[in-house]
Amino acid sequence: MKSTEIEEKVKTLFQNFDRENFIYNLLRAYGISKTSITRLKKGDFNLSKNEGEILYKKKMLFKETDSDQLLAIIDDLSNEENLKHNPRFVVVTNYKELVAKDTRTGKNLDIALKDLPKNFSFFLPWAGQEVYAAKNENEADRKASYRMAKLYDILVTENPEVAEDYGHNLNVFFSRLLFCFFAEDTDIFPVEGMFTNALMQHTQKDGSNVHLFLSKLFKVLNTKDNSKEAKYLSEFPYVNGGLFKDEIVLPKFNAEARRIIEECGDLDWKEINPDIFGSMIQAVVHPGERGNLGMHYTSVPNIMKVIEPLFLNDLYEELEKAKGSAKKLRRLITRISKLKIFDPACGSGNFLIIAYKELRKLEIEIWREILEEEKQQSFIYSEIKLTQFYGIEIDDFAHEIAMLSLWLAEHQMNKYFEQELEMGKSNPLLPLKESGQIIRDNATRLDWSQVCFKGKEDEIYLLGNPPYLGARKQNKEQKNDMAIVFNDLKGYNNLDYIACWFLKASNYISDNPIKAAFVSTNSICQGEQVALLWPHILSKVEMGFAYHSFKWTNSAKGNAGVTVIILSLQNYKSGYEKFIVTSTAIKQKVKNINPYLIDYKNIYVTKRSSQIAGLPKMVFGSMANDGGHLILSNEEYISIVKDYPVAKKFLKKFIGAVEFMKSDFRWCIWIEDKDVDEALSISAISNRINDVRKSRLNSSRTATKKLAKEPFKFGEIRHQNTHSILIPRVTSERREYLQIGFFDDSTIISDRAQVIYDSDPFVFGVLSSKMHSAWSDVVSGRLKTDINYSVSLTYNNFPFPKISDKEKERINLHVFSVLEEREKHPEKTMAQLYDPKKMPAGLRQAHKELDEAIERCYRLKPFENDTERLEYLFKEYEKMVKKK
Numbered sequence: 001m002k003s004t005e006i007e008e009k010v011k012t013l014f015q016n017f018d019r020e021n022f023i024y025n026l027l028r029a030y031g032i033s034k035t036s037i038t039r040l041k042k043g044d045f046n047l048s049k050n051e052g053e054i055l056y057k058k059k060m061l062f063k064e065t066d067s068d069q070l071l072a073i074i075d076d077l078s079n080e081e082n083l084k085h086n087p088r089f090v091v092v093t094n095y096k097e098l099v100a101k102d103t104r105t106g107k108n109l110d111i112a113l114k115d116l117p118k119n120f121s122f123f124l125p126w127a128g129q130e131v132y133a134a135k136n137e138n139e140a141d142r143k144a145s146y147r148m149a150k151l152y153d154i155l156v157t158e159n160p161e162v163a164e165d166y167g168h169n170l171n172v173f174f175s176r177l178l179f180c181f182f183a184e185d186t187d188i189f190p191v192e193g194m195f196t197n198a199l200m201q202h203t204q205k206d207g208s209n210v211h212l213f214l215s216k217l218f219k220v221l222n223t224k225d226n227s228k229e230a231k232y233l234s235e236f237p238y239v240n241g242g243l244f245k246d247e248i249v250l251p252k253f254n255a256e257a258r259r260i261i262e263e264c265g266d267l268d269w270k271e272i273n274p275d276i277f278g279s280m281i282q283a284v285v286h287p288g289e290r291g292n293l294g295m296h297y298t299s300v301p302n303i304m305k306v307i308e309p310l311f312l313n314d315l316y317e318e319l320e321k322a323k324g325s326a327k328k329l330r331r332l333i334t335r336i337s338k339l340k341i342f343d344p345a346c347g348s349g350n351f352l353i354i355a356y357k358e359l360r361k362l363e364i365e366i367w368r369e370i371l372e373e374e375k376q377q378s379f380i381y382s383e384i385k386l387t388q389f390y391g392i393e394i395d396d397f398a399h400e401i402a403m404l405s406l407w408l409a410e411h412q413m414n415k416y417f418e419q420e421l422e423m424g425k426s427n428p429l430l431p432l433k434e435s436g437q438i439i440r441d442n443a444t445r446l447d448w449s450q451v452c453f454k455g456k457e458d459e460i461y462l463l464g465n466p467p468y469l470g471a472r473k474q475n476k477e478q479k480n481d482m483a484i485v486f487n488d489l490k491g492y493n494n495l496d497y498i499a500c501w502f503l504k505a506s507n508y509i510s511d512n513p514i515k516a517a518f519v520s521t522n523s524i525c526q527g528e529q530v531a532l533l534w535p536h537i538l539s540k541v542e543m544g545f546a547y548h549s550f551k552w553t554n555s556a557k558g559n560a561g562v563t564v565i566i567l568s569l570q571n572y573k574s575g576y577e578k579f580i581v582t583s584t585a586i587k588q589k590v591k592n593i594n595p596y597l598i599d600y601k602n603i604y605v606t607k608r609s610s611q612i613a614g615l616p617k618m619v620f621g622s623m624a625n626d627g628g629h630l631i632l633s634n635e636e637y638i639s640i641v642k643d644y645p646v647a648k649k650f651l652k653k654f655i656g657a658v659e660f661m662k663s664d665f666r667w668c669i670w671i672e673d674k675d676v677d678e679a680l681s682i683s684a685i686s687n688r689i690n691d692v693r694k695s696r697l698n699s700s701r702t703a704t705k706k707l708a709k710e711p712f713k714f715g716e717i718r719h720q721n722t723h724s725i726l727i728p729r730v731t732s733e734r735r736e737y738l739q740i741g742f743f744d745d746s747t748i749i750s751d752r753a754q755v756i757y758d759s760d761p762f763v764f765g766v767l768s769s770k771m772h773s774a775w776s777d778v779v780s781g782r783l784k785t786d787i788n789y790s791v792s793l794t795y796n797n798f799p800f801p802k803i804s805d806k807e808k809e810r811i812n813l814h815v816f817s818v819l820e821e822r823e824k825h826p827e828k829t830m831a832q833l834y835d836p837k838k839m840p841a842g843l844r845q846a847h848k849e850l851d852e853a854i855e856r857c858y859r860l861k862p863f864e865n866d867t868e869r870l871e872y873l874f875k876e877y878e879k880m881v882k883k884k
Contacts, residue, residue, distance in 0.1 A: 027060075055087060058085070150260055155257060158254055170251060173250060184265075199217075219247075237430045306519065311461045336362065361416075389406065391436060470496055486500075494528060499524055502518065509570070522563055547566035549782075563782075605779050609796070616759045618756050618795045621718060621719075621755050623715050626696075630668050632654075651670070660726055663830050690711070724756065725763060727741075727755070766811075768818065799879075817846040821840065
């Protein structure tokens, strides 16, 4: 059951509140079956003999009371006798307040009863949904990672030869070390702390023989019969599984390294989360990436955004349909036991581990329903195997950690399986069986079907968070990867590296019932990348679901906070529901998801050299290319004019996008050909001109050297002695409108902005409208989440209808209203004026009226939202393209 459904059902309880059946209705809201509720009411499932109490095994201990001393009552109830039946929650209410305790996590809830819908997530474990927030902040993971990082640095210093095999020996060594720490605290090894104790007792304090001890121990862990070994070694079990199979050269220790081993042994490794720890420990072998080890893991809630819509929600819906039929429920277990989960850029295995855990939890829920229908005569074993999980990872250490983490996750889930199901049993973890099928290789060069075979009947899900890397940040090998994947397709070198995974996924899906969902940079669905990439993908597959841009963060300090989207691909014949999750987390069912992530047919906007609707030409502003010598601060301007009043003739206001947003400007030296001699007679100017000449002559570019012949001029001059409209090249996505400037001929616009010269004011109105903002938002490229406005893509393709002079005049009046409203607030910068939370009411109203005037140029009926605006604009764009 989805958490949103549970939330709605809990809210419904309070619309027609039924005190007598409150707790039963609450359990039903979380998916407890009607059969169980009936038996609970009859007393079959109620293990408490006290009036007003319900003790439901593994679920809850509930008590209703007239007292106001709820906290005292819940403390009394939380005794060892009551908890022997493992109730997950102890709940007490007087129907005004409610207090509850989670016996597993120790968390408490103390609220007014009416506020229960706001706190519905507290009881999500009843529905088999653990709340992960606390795990994301686990100090044990961080402490262990920092100690491991310190140990890694010491061993590299003490053993400089470890780099000779690119660190492979050291990587394998660390994965074995991590296993031993985890094993001694989680009952994998027979005695708690036996690894650390044995090492401390049988090695020298100076660390000189630690490597010899570990070498011997690792051989023991790979040997079936160790009866002839000394007792401290023979007590260790046979591990197998390939983890200790290969003989490696072990690094030598010093006293400090040995001490860190002891400190690591003191940590409680039961608290380590394989899904988090694996990614954090990756940072250990990359010292340059340790600014905060916590930034390297992907938070569980973010991973759930991928796996829930990809396959988990569908499986839970199947569970709901199968309830009441043991045959259908067993069929569902068979289905999930055959799934294949494949991450072709798996890193340390986060996505695979969470997918594995969630499927194991689902399996438990299915078994609970089966046991409601029939008695189980024998023990229950999990049918989900690690061999159902596939991965490709190029990094050696991440590859080792991914396999190790899956083993650890299996052990944790086996414990959980036995704890949650009375008949639940698990085969011993040792000796280790096969782990996930993780291949160490370059996913861009590998045939994915050789890693995860795709039979016609196989149910396969591709998922993950492949490497991003913009076109200018790829190294030589990655550029070669791109060339191979795209087979020298025109323009491929302008694509992000992650495009390889989307193209290969579309080929892998082909005609098979396979679904894929990747986390990606938003840039592959913006700007020029859309037309370069998506025609080659959407000719074979369609998008199944999409999340608009959001921050891919976690709860660690200094988290990565990358701006991403999530995209799903599926076969055109799949028939799956399609939906978009907007930036405001609203889910919208759609007919089609086009490459701009809107509900419209697939369309590709390409660069254009002239404006498609006949609007005036937009160009970059003028570029100085002067080494900074032609540009003056306000203080420098005042100083020169004070000493040389005649110099004022050669100084103009100079403004770019940054200055415009700060409502500020600088100054520049601007000399016409006819005035050169007069200007150079002023020493403060001639000195700067000489510096420009030197700067240009020192350039390595031939074109810049040529500019030294006329050092008094800007390198690129586009200024016209007319009024000008300024458009910032980059603008924040937070603002409802693009911020457009209007200047007279005394202001020089820099190349940090775009400009239209000698244009009617109505063009200012068009660019300032919501129609244009909506278009810019989806067609432009991005810098993080900011709009990277493009002349050739955004402006030149913007469709605007032919309008009469009368309509232009009407728009002009609204333009002047907007400018007048701006002038009423001289104390505010442009950024402040257009901050959506601080925008003055008068300015907002002026823009609203301007929007209405612009939109009437398209149609008489007002547009309800940006979705309508974009659908209309794309239709108009298509018409204009056909005419052209």
